Amino acid sequence: MNYFPIQYDEPLFRPPSEADSLILQVTFGCSWNKCSFCEMYTSKTFRAKEEEEILREINAVAKLRPDIRKVFLADGNPMVLSTKRLLKILAAIKLAFPKVRSVSTYSLPSNLISKSVEELKELKEAGLKLVYVGIESGDDEVLNMINKGETFAGTAEGLLKAKAAGIKLSVIVLNGVGGLTFTSQHAVNSARVLNLIQPEFASVLVLSFPFGIDRYKQKFRAQYIPMNIPELLKEMEEFIVHLELQSTIFRSNHASNYIVLSGILPRDKSLFLEKLQSAVNNPKTAGLRAEWQRGL
Numbered sequence: 001m002n003y004f005p006i007q008y009d010e011p012l013f014r015p016p017s018e019a020d021s022l023i024l025q026v027t028f029g030c031s032w033n034k035c036s037f038c039e040m041y042t043s044k045t046f047r048a049k050e051e052e053e054i055l056r057e058i059n060a061v062a063k064l065r066p067d068i069r070k071v072f073l074a075d076g077n078p079m080v081l082s083t084k085r086l087l088k089i090l091a092a093i094k095l096a097f098p099k100v101r102s103v104s105t106y107s108l109p110s111n112l113i114s115k116s117v118e119e120l121k122e123l124k125e126a127g128l129k130l131v132y133v134g135i136e137s138g139d140d141e142v143l144n145m146i147n148k149g150e151t152f153a154g155t156a157e158g159l160l161k162a163k164a165a166g167i168k169l170s171v172i173v174l175n176g177v178g179g180l181t182f183t184s185q186h187a188v189n190s191a192r193v194l195n196l197i198q199p200e201f202a203s204v205l206v207l208s209f210p211f212g213i214d215r216y217k218q219k220f221r222a223q224y225i226p227m228n229i230p231e232l233l234k235e236m237e238e239f240i241v242h243l244e245l246q247s248t249i250f251r252s253n254h255a256s257n258y259i260v261l262s263g264i265l266p267r268d269k270s271l272f273l274e275k276l277q278s279a280v281n282n283p284k285t286a287g288l289r290a291e292w293q294r295g296l
C-alpha cells in the first residue's frame, strides 16, 4: 500500500477543478455550518488545525512529491483564519514546493470582508491565486430563507475586495435553492451580483437533498415549493438572460446538472440560451443527460 503522510479528517471536499491538487486541510468543517441546504460538514465541529501539524504535513509530502504545482486549502472556509496564520502556511508551501504555481481555497464573502485589501494582496503575493465562493444566490430574501448569513451587498463587497487584491474568483450559484416561489428573483438577483463582481469563473449546481426533501423543507425559512426539471431549466435561462459578463468561464457540468453548459460568457450566451430553450421545449430530445431523460 502507498504511504501518504496526511491523515485526512473525512468527509473531505474539493472543487472538481482541484482534482490534481494537493489537498491540505488547514481547518476542519465550516465556521458557519448553518446553511439550510448544506450537509457537507454537519458531522464536524469547526476548528483550526494545529500549525505544527500543518507544517509537518507539508514537509512530509514535499519529501515524496517536491514537484507539486497546485495546492487546495480545505475544509469549508480557511479564509476565516488570521492573515498571519495563512501567510505562514503559504510561505511553508512555497518553500516546500518550489514549483507551486497556485494555491486556492473556499471562502465565505464575510471572510473576505473581514480582511483589508492590503491583507488580501499580501495573501495573493504569497501564492493565494484563486478563491471559490458558493454565493448560492444574489437575492436577499433567498439568502435569508436558506440561512446563508450573507447578503447581496456583503457578497459584492467581499468578492470585490478579493478582486481588487488580484485574487481570481470562482463563484457558484445554486439552481432551485429558493424553490418555485422565489425562482425569478433568485435568477435575476444572482445575475445582478455576478454582473457587479465579474468573476473569472462561474458555475451553477442544482440543489440536491442528500437527507431527503423533508429535511430541507423544515430548514427552509418559508414554504419551499420544489421545482421540476423544466422549471429548473427556465430558472437557468432567466439567470443567463440577465448575465452581462465581460469575460467569464462558465460551467454547469457537475453531476447535479440536468444539462451541460460549458463555455465563455458573453461569447456563448446565445448558444447556452438556445440549448436551454430547446431542452425546456423538447426535454426528451434536447441534450438533457440520458439519466434525466429517462425520468421525464
Ligand code: SF4
Pocket: 030, 031, 032, 033, 034, 035, 038, 039, 040, 041, 076, 108, 134
Ligand atoms: S458556508 Fe458553505 S460549507 Fe458552510 S454551511 Fe454554508 S454552504 Fe456549507
